[in-house]
């Protein structure tokens with residue numbers, strides 16, 4: 614008989630939702646999804662879910678031990694650096710094995726006009742001095758960086774309305790949650806007369822359509838490179854995550 618494996622999934626991404634769906638009706642897995650609580654109406658989870666921070670790496674390690682988790686899966690966004698660093702530290706401190714479930718970064722293809730920059734401040738500088746119509750899809754976080762370039766018109770898309778919008782004199786806000794279609798992205802960029810797109814290099818399929826639409830419409834893209842993740846086992850495919858879970862199931 615197979616023993617039950619108890620897994621904590623750090624989520625807030627399409628990856629985490631995909632994993633949650635795959636584990637939902639399994640009697641041999643006891644998963645718990647953890648969300649930071651950033652979005653006001655998170656998508657409903659098909660597995661048990663908790664919301665809110667743990668109180669740093671120590672808090673996460675204590676939680677892992679107290680709740681008897683056998684495994685930790687970091688399926689957070691590639692740009693969520695703090696929680697991923699906490700996951701590495703908490704795994705080391707508690708002895709609970711860690712897997713990072715991360716989507717591969719996007720890579721340019723023929724016809725793409727991409728410029729990769731290291732930080733959001735570099736992305737702002739790369740927009741240049743002349744006013745442009747800019748599509749910002751990096752979400753709520755780091756919007757304040759664009760206050761340094763108030764001459765541009767910003768079309769801002771995020772799930773919740775960011776407070777920082779007030780820092781941008783010319784903007785329009787669209788509240789939306791991916792996945793987005795290629796047709797929809799093309800139509801939006803055309804209707805808004807978008808001249809340049811700024812995005813994080815998040816990777817994954819749910820939000821990639823904007824990049825194809827930009828290529829089709831001959832629109833340049835500024836991509837903020839993802840931070841380096843160090844020192845943890847990684848998987849990019851759901852099947853590999855499920856295999857890793859099997860390999861870490863406790864002995865009966």
Ligand SMILES: NC(=O)c1ccc[n+]([C@@H]2O[C@H](COP(=O)([O-])OP(=O)(O)OC[C@H]3O[C@@H](n4cnc5c(N)ncnc54)[C@H](OP(=O)(O)O)[C@@H]3O)[C@@H](O)[C@H]2O)c1
Pocket residue numbers: 623624625626647648649651664665666667668669670672673688689690692693694695696697699751752754813
């Ligand atoms: N950064 C992005 O671009 C982005 C994009 C899409 C979705 N998200 C999702 O939004 C969440 C927050 O992102 P962020 O960049 O603000 O994170 P962050 O800077 O790496 O984390 C800040 C703090 O938020 C708490 N936290 C983050 N993710 C958590 C989770 N899944 N469960 C419980 N607590 C969590 C932790 O608090 P304690 O130290 O108190 O434990 C962490 O120290 C993440 O879950 C991420 O997957 C982020």
